[in-house]
Amino acid sequence: MEIKTYEFNDDVLKLVFLYFEYRNLFNQGFQRYYFFKNMIRYITCINNNSRIRRIFQKLLNKGVFIKDRQFNLTVYHFNPYNKSPQRISTTVYFD
Secondary structure: OOOOOOOOOHHHHHHHHHHHHHOOHHHHOOEOHHHHHHHHHHHHOOOOHHHHHHHHHHHHHOOOEEEEEEOOEEEEEEOOOOOOOOOOOOOOOOO
16 A cells, blocks of 8 residues: 655645635634634645645745734734734723
8 A cells, every 4th residue: 555645836825825815814813723724624625634734834934824822822813914913902991
């Protein structure tokens, strides 16, 4: 039995990047990996979690995402424009 290796070419990364831009995911703010994993699965029709993670990791290494920790969770922000993301404050002020 021969094991096939699956290499990603730049077309897959470009497809995912363009779809994220088309959906304006910059305006979605910080999201968990699960959110992006489901979108990549939908776009590419790949159901293997390790392959999806590899695509996401390549985009993360290219600087397309900002990685942050919020409330002990790792969250990512799609930021191809290198803008500073607006943070939503959880503090409530009463007058």
